Amino acid sequence: MSLAAVLDMRSGEGATLVLRGATLLDPAAGIEGAHDVVVRDGQIAELAAPGAADANGGEEVDAGGLHAFPAFFDPHVHLRTPGQEHKEDIETGTRAAAAGGYCGLLAMANTDPPVSTPPDVEALRDAAREQACVPVGFLATVTRDMAGEELSEMAALRDAGAIGFSDDGLPVRSARVLRRALQYQRLCGGTIALHEEDPELSGDGVMHEGPVSAALGLAGIPSVSESTTIARDAALAGYEEGRIHVQHLSAAESIDAVRAAKAAGIRVSCEASPHHLCLTDEEVRSLDPTRYKMNPPLRSEADRQALIAALQDGTIDCIATDHAPHAPEEKEVPFEQAAMGVTGLETAFAAIHTDLVLPGVLDLALVVERMAGGAEPFGLERPTLAPGSEANVVLCDLAATWTVGEEGYESRSENSWCAGRELTGRVLMTVAGGQVAYRLRSFSLGVAP
Amino acid sequence: MRHLLAIDSLCREEIEAILDRAESFAEVGRRDIKKVPTLRGRTVVSLFYEASTRTSSSFELAAKRLSADLISIKSTGSSADKGESLKDTCATLSAYDPAAIVIRHPYAGAAQMVAAWSEAAVVNAGDGKHEHPSQALLDLFTLRRRLGSLEGVRIWIVGDVLHSRVARSNLVAFQAMGASVTVCGPPTLIPRGIEALGCEVSHSLDGLAEADVVYALRLQKERMSETFLPSLREYAAHFQIDTRRLGPRQLLMHPGPVNRGVELSGEAVDSPQSLITEQVASGLVVRMAILYELLAARERPAPVEGDDAQRPTPIGQPA
Numbered sequence: 075m076s077l078a079a080v081l082d083m084r085s086g087e088g089a090t091l092v093l094r095g096a097t098l099l100d101p102a103a104g105i106e107g108a109h110d111v112v113v114r115d116g117q118i119a120e121l122a123a124p125g126a127a128d129a130n131g132g133e134e135v136d137a138g139g140l141h142a143f144p145a146f147f148d149p150h151v152h153l154r155t156p157g158q159e160h161k162e163d164i165e166t167g168t169r170a171a172a173a174g175g176y177c178g179l180l181a182m183a184n185t186d187p188p189v190s191t192p193p194d195v196e197a198l199r200d201a202a203r204e205q206a207c208v209p210v211g212f213l214a215t216v217t218r219d220m221a222g223e224e225l226s227e228m229a230a231l232r233d234a235g236a237i238g239f240s241d242d243g244l245p246v247r248s249a250r251v252l253r254r255a256l257q258y259q260r261l262c263g264g265t266i267a268l269h270e271e272d273p274e275l276s277g278d279g280v281m282h283e284g285p286v287s288a289a290l291g292l293a294g295i296p297s298v299s300e301s302t303t304i305a306r307d308a309a310l311a312g313y314e315e316g317r318i319h320v321q322h323l324s325a326a327e328s329i330d331a332v333r334a335a336k337a338a339g340i341r342v343s344c345e346a347s348p349h350h351l352c353l354t355d356e357e358v359r360s361l362d363p364t365r366y367k368m369n370p371p372l373r374s375e376a377d378r379q380a381l382i383a384a385l386q387d388g389t390i391d392c393i394a395t396d397h398a399p400h401a402p403e404e405k406e407v408p409f410e411q412a413a414m415g416v417t418g419l420e421t422a423f424a425a426i427h428t429d430l431v432l433p434g435v436l437d438l439a440l441v442v443e444r445m446a447g448g449a450e451p452f453g454l455e456r457p458t459l460a461p462g463s464e465a466n467v468v469l470c471d472l473a474a475t476w477t478v479g480e481e482g483y484e485s486r487s488e489n490s491w492c493a494g495r496e497l498t499g500r501v502l503m504t505v506a507g508g509q510v511a512y513r514l515r516s517f518s519l520g521v522a523p
Numbered sequence: 524m525r526h527l528l529a530i531d532s533l534c535r536e537e538i539e540a541i542l543d544r545a546e547s548f549a550e551v552g553r554r555d556i557k558k559v560p561t562l563r564g565r566t567v568v569s570l571f572y573e574a575s576t577r578t579s580s581s582f583e584l585a586a587k588r589l590s591a592d593l594i595s596i597k598s599t600g601s602s603a604d605k606g607e608s609l610k611d612t613c614a615t616l617s618a619y620d621p622a623a624i625v626i627r628h629p630y631a632g633a634a635q636m637v638a639a640w641s642e643a644a645v646v647n648a649g650d651g652k653h654e655h656p657s658q659a660l661l662d663l664f665t666l667r668r669r670l671g672s673l674e675g676v677r678i679w680i681v682g683d684v685l686h687s688r689v690a691r692s693n694l695v696a697f698q699a700m701g702a703s704v705t706v707c708g709p710p711t712l713i714p715r716g717i718e719a720l721g722c723e724v725s726h727s728l729d730g731l732a733e734a735d736v737v738y739a740l741r742l743q744k745e746r747m748s749e750t751f752l753p754s755l756r757e758y759a760a761h762f763q764i765d766t767r768r769l770g771p772r773q774l775l776m777h778p779g780p781v782n783r784g785v786e787l788s789g790e791a792v793d794s795p796q797s798l799i800t801e802q803v804a805s806g807l808v809v810r811m812a813i814l815y816e817l818l819a820a821r822e823r824p825a826p827v828e829g830d831d832a833q834r835p836t837p838i839g840q841p842a
Contacts, residue, residue: 287715288717289716292653
């Protein structure tokens with residue numbers, strides 16, 4: 075089923091337009107090269123030879139020299155609603171997503187209060203049908219109120235429309251509780267997404283444990299805090315034949331744990347975030363928490379290289395932003411006191427394109443494939459350019475440069491890890507769930523006479 | 524030098540200049556009238572968010588000896604107690620147009636943030652477990668007076684390196700002046716990766732005989748409840764510096780306050796090799812020299828357009 079049919083977004087007119095002469099790239103569907111992309115009533119109607127398609131009175135976009143990809147899907151976003159709307163809400167968060175080229179996202183449940191009951195899910199879905207400009211799915215907590223002790227009403231939450239489950243922000247600390255959730259998953263389905271951290275090991279850590287934390291005198295979060303928990307949870311998932319998704323992988327040891335689990339046939343998928351792929355703990359020497367404090371923390375160069383290799387060999391299934399908006403007063407404090415998290419929806423593709431594709435580290439096709447890879451782990455349809463599918467398209471100018479934050483943000487928060495950086499590659503337009511969700515203000519559309 | 528935030532931002536020449544200046548203030552200290560008019564009319568704010576005796580008193584006395592007007596603020600009883608943010612406190616203090624702010628704070632990077640938020644010269648008097656540059660400078664001064672030069676001198680820093688800002692600043696400072704450094708302590712109290720700072724690591728005092736200088740660190744007694752140590756007795760058995768372990772040619776230093784009978788034996792503290800009271804005396808003249816170098820060694824710059832370019836980028840803003 076299409077994203078718009080399963081997830082929630084505001085109702086609107088299905089897009090009708092032609093992207094004239096765009097360079098297409100949809101590796102999962104085997105589509106590439108220059109085409110006219112014909113979108114009619116929110117569907118990809120046809121891929122025609124450049125210049126051959128009839129605009130039929132609809133909008134005609136001169137896309138010569140521009141790239142069209144399946145729009146991206148982010149399985150890890152904090153929309154901060156309900157309770158922290160001063161940081162983000164459904165409207166601003168989905169606008170940020172659309173500006174980043176996303177056609178869908180999953181919202182985490184660690185809100186205030188957490189998304190823990192069927193009415194919580196229903197209220198959010200109602201709000202999304204009013205406010206969301208891209209399709210949004212909501213995860214519910216694994217444990218009641220994220221307290222880690224009792225199970226949420228998982229079946230009722232699924233009936234209310236929860237796409238899956240996660241206590242993200244916190245690990246499911248008790249192996250017993252996670253085991254019960256995995257058993258119960260057989261009744262109700264819904265992938266369980268896991269923030270992997272052993273609080274006994276991470277303690278009061280604020281950054282990666284290593285030479286940089288030693289030099290700065292900051293308490294470290296050791297890599298084994300993440301990897302040992304992944305190993306435990308993968309073993310539980312294997313034993314109970316459950317389906318888990320490991321969130322924001324950061325350490326080389328964690329990749330080994332996921333690789334071993336996959337080799338053993340355990341149903342596990344995993345994600346990595348752009349900031350872990352592009353940055354290392356060296357950045358923390360600036361002691362700037364606004365850009366460089368998050369959990370899991372930025373790790374070593376060896377960890378970063380291991381993440382890149384794992385993205386290439388398929389151990390890492392998808393790229394997820396862990397978009398985590400925070401108010402300035404939570405970040406304009408000394409590093410140890412600052413809130414964890416950075417925003418990333420608006421810059422994810424451009425940052426990876428700039429830091430990893432242009433220098434030749436990653437293939438563009440691989441990045442495009444993994445940026446849309448976040449839907450399948452949750453049983454959702456992968457966005458595609460194939461004719462007959464719902465229109466989920468991002469149009470990019472890969473040569474355009476822009477300075478992050480110079481024109482403000484669509485997000486309500488400004489704690490972007492890319493703030494002030496010049497990036498190459500810009501989203502000009504996003505079609506999400508069949509509707510035009512975003513177009514860059516300065517990007518004018520030619521309308522056929 | 525615009526601020527004194529961290530030792531590793533100083534080059535050897537800048538360090539030497541401060542130490543040379545401190546020598547000239549040591550001469551002033553021998554006069555009947557120990558006060559000089561250098562900073563008359565300038566305001567120094569002393570802002571301490573953590574308990575401190577020697578650092579705060581020596582900075583405050585240093586400011587007074589230089590004839591500055593001094594405002595002394597402790598976190599207890601101040602607006603910080605009422606939940607005021609560091610940023611807002613900076614804005615408040617800026618209304619007094621201070622020439623310098625001396626700040627001690629429980630978290631790393633606080634001094635750097637104040638430097639970005641204020642026009643004043645900022646002196647880091649200890650930020651979390653990060654840096655304590657004035658301590659490192661006074662220790663260099665003390666050693667230079669005794670040894671002439673640190674070139675080739677072997678220094679062992681012994682104790683709770685993990686929780687010590689003094690260890691971090693001194694490690695960098697000693698090496699900058701040509702000394703070699705070994706850090707020594709139980710593995711639970713030596714941070715993983717510290718050797719990247721250029722030091723050797725030892726978990727035993729067996730090789731201590733090679734040291735020219737033994738620098739012992741204070742051991743906080745609460746470390747036991749955090750499972751860093753089984754007991755003080757076991758710590759003392761392995762790592763206490765006593766007169767049996769301390770050779771007659773070796774110098775002993777400690778940043779204070781000392782836990783007698785824990786990291787140092789009483790005899791070691793009182794031994795002729797101990798430089799501990801000299802360190803305290805050095806603290807005053809070195810802190811006078813720091814304030815002098817920041818405020819008087821160059822003319823106060825007139826606020827001109829483009830002056831912003833010389834200030835550190837505020838944290839959280841694009842560089």
